[in-house]
């Protein structure tokens with residue numbers, strides 16, 4: 051008997067639909083031999099939808115999405131500077147609203163520099179780490195405000211909210227991840243010397259949880275120093291655990307040194323499964339290259355690998371990763387750039403040529 | 407008649423005294439032919455002083471320092487993890503207290519990749535930009551707090567405070583800087599899609615001030631994207647203006663790609679001169695290598711160049727920069743590493759051999 055998985059698909063804007071099309075091809079191919087059926091529901095959300103209907107994410111949308119087992123998202127966001135989107139803030143109203151409403155407290159972002167992939171670093175060494183970024187607290191909560199807006203007396207505040215509950219659950223997830231990796235190393239990144247309140251909380255929780263994981267080696271870096279090590283010695287990292295904003299910054303830098311955001315996948319995870327987890331490439335909607343088959347769908351396809359793993363389909367996940375790795379290695383010897391579809395097709399061919 | 411400059415010297419901890427000794431040698435040599443006398447007052451401040459007296463920075467210290475024309479600081483901070491410093495927080499209590507009390511609203515951090523200097527980037531291209539980091543607001547204000555500390559119900563908040571007054575003055579400074587550079591380009595870095603309150607304020611002020619500088623080309627980057635460009639295309643930057651925390655992160659990354667924090671100088675500037683400005687290397691006190699003549703004093707010496715420029719001694723400043731550049735170029739062909747003192751001596755020799 052086949053297991054059925056209800057997958058909500060949010061292709062989104064710009065290059066989103068193009069990369070999602072390839073990701074779904076791959077999902078189809080890799081699960082064909084598996085006893086699992088994916089039932090897809092496509093949700094039209096993002097800037098395009100907003101321009102048509104004025105809605106970013108309605109309660110009905112949210113309820114409908116919540117009734118799924120998982121979400122695959124392409125990219126959302128309109129053309130920068132489009133005056134019609136001035137008051138929309140698709141990022142906060144859609145992407146962050148999903149992450150917060152669906153309690154995606156783990157934002158998982160692996161960084162691997164595949165053999166042959168060019169890096170801006172002259173001697174990158176081995177790059178294989180994962181950032182466990184907190185997804186539901188910190189400066190992302192939106193608890194700020196402005197007084198005297200638009201005047202010379204304006205005061206604009208942002209409040210970063212951090213709770214022991216919120217920090218502990220993501221820190222535990224990170225320790226579990228570290229324990230299951232060969233190097234068993236965990237680095238807390240924060241700015242404890244300046245952000246003494248939130249920093250103190252993160253430091254305390256990491257110290258407390260560390261006592262339960264004697265095999266995991268723990269260290270600490272200030273966020274500024276972490277950016278230095280990411281470019282001078284990325285091999286020193288195994289698992290990084292950090293807050294929402296620092297994680298945002300570090301993972302873009304991490305993507306840049308390990309082949310670019312065209313290769314960076316991510317999972318917004320609710321580990322207990324009370325809400326559907328959401329898998330998405332780290333890149334944005336890149337409206338400037340949209341509709342021209344120029345986007346690299348690899349990050350979306352690697353997001354499918356993370357999705358499969360989350361669903362307990364570890365074998366299928368590993369086969370996607372292996373096919374992508376082989377494709378990336380082949381790419382580095384090929385001369386011609388390929389279309390979005392050609393990359394997806396090449397990966398599908400590898401999957402179907404290799405027996406499960 | 408000679409002009410007299412009262413210089414407060416805070417050598418500090420770790421490698422601080424060693425690099426400051428070289429910086430003062432250079433100051434002495436370069437100003438010898440100038441009609442200016444530097445009167446130095448040495449302040450014993452930092453972890454060492456705290457361990458001796460229990461004081462970080464007293465009101466008397468602050469008043470005495472304020473009575474000077476400028477400050478040269480080496481580095482402060484004790485051995486990480488020293489239990490006796492647990493409750494000291496030298497960074498907040500000394501470094502940030504000086505920046506805030508002396509209204510150092512411009513934190514100026516140039517990044518230049520000198521010819522021959524190794525960069526972790528494979529193809530860095532030309533790197534020559536300056537970060538104008540706000541120094542008295544943002545998440546650095548310390549307006550946070552914790553409730554139920556140490557319990558599973560702890561909530562720790564950090565408040566980032568941003569005022570039109572504070573943003574406008576640093577943005578104006580950045581536009582002036584951009585106007586006076588050949589490329590006349592200014593990039594605002596923030597995270598306006600998430601930090602909508604503070605981001606909106608920064609964006610509004612930059613747009614308003616831009617109208618007065620029609621020759622300056624302005625663009626905007628989210629902080630996460632900025633880290634990508636810093637490693638993939640640093641040449642795109644000319645003047646970056648950003649808030650206190652983003653500036654902290656970006657300038658460490660900027661230092662890393664342009665030769666390391668051994669070369670990164672900074673000025674904490676009160677442009678109106680109501681308070682003395684403070685010049686310091688970006689690096690910390692590096693207690694692990696202290697006292698062994700292993701530290702590179704170049705960042706401290708380049709901080710002297712910034713100090714001279716601030717005092718209106720542009721020629722002397724240029725001569726220090728030229729001597730340092732020549733030394734750095736010579737270094738890249740030399741085989742032997744040199745002691746802290748040898749680097750200072752080599753730069754002094756270049757200065758005294760070259761007629762003013």
Ligand SMILES: CC(C)[C@H](C(=O)O)[C@@H](O)C(=O)O
Nearest residue numbers: 141142145298332599600630
């Ligand atoms: C689009 C934006 C809100 C988002 C974030 O800041 O989290 C993005 O940068 C990311 O990293 O997924």
Ligand SMILES: CC(C)[C@H](C(=O)O)[C@@H](O)C(=O)O
Nearest residue numbers: 243244274497498501654688
């Ligand atoms: C030591 C620390 C408080 C300081 C800062 O965060 O500003 C340092 O990192 C710097 O950049 O000067």
